[in-house]
Structure formats: C-alpha cells, structure tokens
Amino acid sequence: MLLRLSLQSLANRRSTALLTILALAISIALFLGVERVRTGARASFANTIAGTDLIVGARSGSVQLLLYSVFRIGNATNNITWESYRDIADRPEVAWTVPISLGDSHRGFRVMGTTDAYFEHYRFRGNAPLILAKGERFNDLFDAVLGADVAADLGYKVGDPIVVAHGLGAVGFTKHEDMPFRVSGILAKTGTPVDRTVHVTLKAIEAIHVDWQSGARTPGHSTSADDVRAMDLTPKSITAVLVGVTSKLKTFSLQRRINEYPEEPLLAVLPGVALQELWSLIGVAESALAGVSGMVVLTALIGMVAAILSSLSERRREMAILRAVGAGPRTVGCLMVLEAGTLALAGALAGTFLFLAGLLIAGPIVDQAYGLYLPFSLPSARELLILGGFVCAGILSGLIPAIGAYRMSLADGMTVRQ
Known part of the structure; x- marks a missing residue:
C-alpha cells in the first residue's frame, strides 16, 4: 500500500523525480567508472610484466632494479658482466633469459638493446605477447623496433632513419651519427613502458660504442659501419636480465643462488613482489581518486534530500489529508523514507546501465589510446556492494525529510495560508 502510494506521489512530481534520478544516475555511473578505472589501473600496473619469474641486475634495491629494467626510469648502479649472465643462463633450472642493455636514448625516449628472445618471452596483461603493428623484427645489425608512443609522438614510419644519442637527456648533444639505425618495425600499443622504448639489438649497442671509452668518443678513432659488421660484437656487460624458470618451485632456490653469487x-627479485612494493609507494593517488x-555520490544524495525537503512545503495539504484519513505520523514518515529509497534504487539501476553502456563504448577506445585495459563485464561483487551501500544510504537519508513530515501537525496542514 505504501509502495503504491509513494510511486503515485513520485508520478505526480515526475519532472522533479526524473531530474533527481538523472542526477543520481550520473553520480553512480561516474563513481563506478572511477572505481573501474582505479582497479583497471592497478591491474594494468601489476601486469606491466608477466610470465617473468625473476629480474636480475647489479645489487641495489628491488624497486630501483624494477624501475630501470621494466619502467626505464633511473640508472643501474652497475652492470652485469657477460660471463655472469652466461653462467646464469646456462643453469639447468633456467628455461629462458632476456638480456637487456640500457644507457642511450633517442629524443627523450630510452633505447634498449636486447635479443629476439625479448619478443618471444616478454608478456604483459596476463599472458599477452608483443605484437608488431607494422614491419618486422631485427633483420639487420642497425634495425630498430619502436614502441607505439615513440612512433606516434615522433611521426616515424617503417624505413625511416633514426640516430641514437649517448646518455639519457631529452636533447642528446653527443649522437652516434656515424651509425644511424633504420626503423624495421613498430609495436602495437601495450599500455606499458614498452610503448616508450626504442628497441635495438645487443650487438648494435656494442657497435655504436666501438670507438667510445669511459662514456666519451676516443679521439682519432673512426670505425665505419661496414668495418663494425665484421667485428666480434659480443657484449662485455649488460644492464639486467629477465629470467624464466623451468618450474615455479625452483624460483626461490634460484633467487637465493643468484643473490649469493x-x-x-647481484640481485634477483620477484617482479610481482617488487611491483606491489612500488605500488604501495605511489598508490596514494588511488585513494584520492576514490x-x-x-x-x-555524497553530493548527489544531498541533492536528493534537498529536493524532497523542498517539496514538503508544497505537500503540507497532502500530508494533512493522509493524517485525516487515519495515517499516523509514523506512516507519513515511512512514506518519505520509501520515496527516498525508491529514488535511490532507480538512480542506482539507471547509473549502472549508463556505466555499462559507457564501458562498452569507451573501453576499446581507452585501451587503444592509453593502453588502459577496461574489460566489459557486469558489476563485480565489490561494485554490487557499493551499489547496495548507496541504496541503503539513500534510505537512511530519507530519514531527514521523514522527521520533517513526522513533525507536521494536522492543524498546520489544514490551515489556509494567505
């Protein structure tokens, strides 16, 4: 009976009710969208590197090793000798390794030397492999494979020449102009630091530094690119190694052996542990966003209460008639609570629909443009709990106008005001 009465009352004030529901729906859709972006950002961060069991570098800190080897931020305290790398790679419990070498840049983007194993074993977002959007991998000593952001920001296409600069400055004053590279491929968007990396071969890193010593060009030495191709370009050292083991059970024993090398x-870290440690340092923005x-949402609820309260003065006669036909003050108060709950429920349902529609439309666009993976799915248990809490909050907020209606007396409601 009360439910039908509240629905009829809302129908009589349909314009105000629809606007209130719309405001609640937009706030709920925004809240759910921010929640999905927040959890998606955290998942994308955690899935920056996947399938790698250990990251090995010179002894420093786990976060520092993760930053320069995966996120291309900062510098290594030292390098790993090639002999030590081969010793680790040849261990029976090691299934594969990906050596990487850092230290050069191109117009503000990091240059990373590696091997074809990088494209075969590097995984992100669960188990997603690196995919070439255009071109191919390394076929020549001076081939370069660009991340999606490098190609987009600098306007490169396959076949274009690029010159690598020594060091990490945005403007490289010391360039390897005598040995330019050629763009052989461009990777598809990943939403990881791969997008902002120029990939070359390990041998190419050695080649461009043939005439260099202690970070500077050796005076009087000028080796041509053709002569360099005939040289032994086995690296003397590398920056870090990504390691995959034959069995997950052997990960910790291998980590201990490397740390006691x-x-x-040397330092071997578990990527997942290091990522969680890093997220704990930068996750303040996540809490601020929430x-x-x-x-x-709180503002929308306050707006709903304000709309109901503002209508009470217009509904004094309605309340009085209800009291006259036998409805007690408690019944009138419950009617206000029920109206608030109905508006909150309708707003939650409409907001969920808007959220899902927006996710279906914007999800692929956000993934393509920013690499933030927001899969289309029904609200999770956490999101359903949030929606339930919103409806409960709406019901509780209805107590405020309910108290106001409860205090209205029959005589006040029937009084004719001039």
Missing part, C-alpha cells in the same frame, strides 16, 4: 654482487568519486 660469488663472482660479483575519495573524490565518493564525494560526488
């Missing part, structure tokens, strides 16, 4: 001080979206 007698030939030189707080802002929560304030949006």
Whole structure:
C-alpha cells in the first residue's frame, strides 16, 4: 500500500523525480567508472610484466632494479658482466633469459638493446605477447623496433632513419651519427613502458660504442659501419636480465643462488613482489581518486534530500489529508523514507546501465589510446556492494525529510495560508 502510494506521489512530481534520478544516475555511473578505472589501473600496473619469474641486475634495491629494467626510469648502479649472465643462463633450472642493455636514448625516449628472445618471452596483461603493428623484427645489425608512443609522438614510419644519442637527456648533444639505425618495425600499443622504448639489438649497442671509452668518443678513432659488421660484437656487460624458470618451485632456490653469487654482487627479485612494493609507494593517488568519486555520490544524495525537503512545503495539504484519513505520523514518515529509497534504487539501476553502456563504448577506445585495459563485464561483487551501500544510504537519508513530515501537525496542514 505504501509502495503504491509513494510511486503515485513520485508520478505526480515526475519532472522533479526524473531530474533527481538523472542526477543520481550520473553520480553512480561516474563513481563506478572511477572505481573501474582505479582497479583497471592497478591491474594494468601489476601486469606491466608477466610470465617473468625473476629480474636480475647489479645489487641495489628491488624497486630501483624494477624501475630501470621494466619502467626505464633511473640508472643501474652497475652492470652485469657477460660471463655472469652466461653462467646464469646456462643453469639447468633456467628455461629462458632476456638480456637487456640500457644507457642511450633517442629524443627523450630510452633505447634498449636486447635479443629476439625479448619478443618471444616478454608478456604483459596476463599472458599477452608483443605484437608488431607494422614491419618486422631485427633483420639487420642497425634495425630498430619502436614502441607505439615513440612512433606516434615522433611521426616515424617503417624505413625511416633514426640516430641514437649517448646518455639519457631529452636533447642528446653527443649522437652516434656515424651509425644511424633504420626503423624495421613498430609495436602495437601495450599500455606499458614498452610503448616508450626504442628497441635495438645487443650487438648494435656494442657497435655504436666501438670507438667510445669511459662514456666519451676516443679521439682519432673512426670505425665505419661496414668495418663494425665484421667485428666480434659480443657484449662485455649488460644492464639486467629477465629470467624464466623451468618450474615455479625452483624460483626461490634460484633467487637465493643468484643473490649469493660469488663472482660479483647481484640481485634477483620477484617482479610481482617488487611491483606491489612500488605500488604501495605511489598508490596514494588511488585513494584520492576514490575519495573524490565518493564525494560526488555524497553530493548527489544531498541533492536528493534537498529536493524532497523542498517539496514538503508544497505537500503540507497532502500530508494533512493522509493524517485525516487515519495515517499516523509514523506512516507519513515511512512514506518519505520509501520515496527516498525508491529514488535511490532507480538512480542506482539507471547509473549502472549508463556505466555499462559507457564501458562498452569507451573501453576499446581507452585501451587503444592509453593502453588502459577496461574489460566489459557486469558489476563485480565489490561494485554490487557499493551499489547496495548507496541504496541503503539513500534510505537512511530519507530519514531527514521523514522527521520533517513526522513533525507536521494536522492543524498546520489544514490551515489556509494567505
């Protein structure tokens, strides 16, 4: 009976009710969208590197090793000798390795030397492989494979020449102009630091530094690119190694052996552990984002209460008639609570629909443009809990106008005001 009465009352004030529901729906859609972006960003961050069991570098800190080897931020404290790398790669529990060498740049983007194993074993977002959008991998000593952002920001296409600069400055004053590279391929968007990396071969890194010593060009030496091709370009050292093991059970024992390596001080870290440690340092923005979206929902609820309260003065006679036909003050108060709950429920349902529609349309666009993976799916258990909490909050907020209606007396409602 009360439900039908509340629905009829809302129908009589349909314009106000629809606007209130629309405001609630937009706030809920925004809240769910921010929540999905927040969890998606965290998942994307955690899936920056997947399928790699250990990251090995010179002894430093786990976060520092992760930053320069995966995120291309900062510098290594030292390099790993090629002999130590081969010793690790030849261990029976090691299934594959990906050596990487850092230290050069191109117009603000990091240049990374590696091998074809990088394209075969590097995984992100669960188990997604690197895919070439255009061109091919390394076929020549001076081939370069660009990340999606490098190609887009600098306007490169397959076949274009590029010149690598020594060091990591945005403007390289010391360039390897005598040995230019050719863009052989461009990777598809990944939403990881791969997008902002110029990939070349390990041998190419050695080749462009043939005439260099201690970070500077050796005076009087000028080896041509043709002469370099005939040289032994086996690296003397590398920056870090990505390692995959034959069995997950052997990961910790291998990590311990590498950390106790007698030939030189090395550090082996678990990528997942290091990522969680890093996220704990930069995850403050996540909490701030959740707080802002929560304030949006709170503002919408306050607006709903204000709309109901503002209608009470116009509904004094309605309340009085209800009291006259036998409805007690408690019944009138429950009617206000029920109206607020109905508006909140309708707003939650409409907001969920808007959220899912937006996710279906914008999800692929966001993934393509920013590499943020937002899969289309029904609300998760956490999101359903949030929706339930919103409806409950709407019901509780209805107590405010309910108290106002409860206090209205029959005589006040029947009084004719001039």
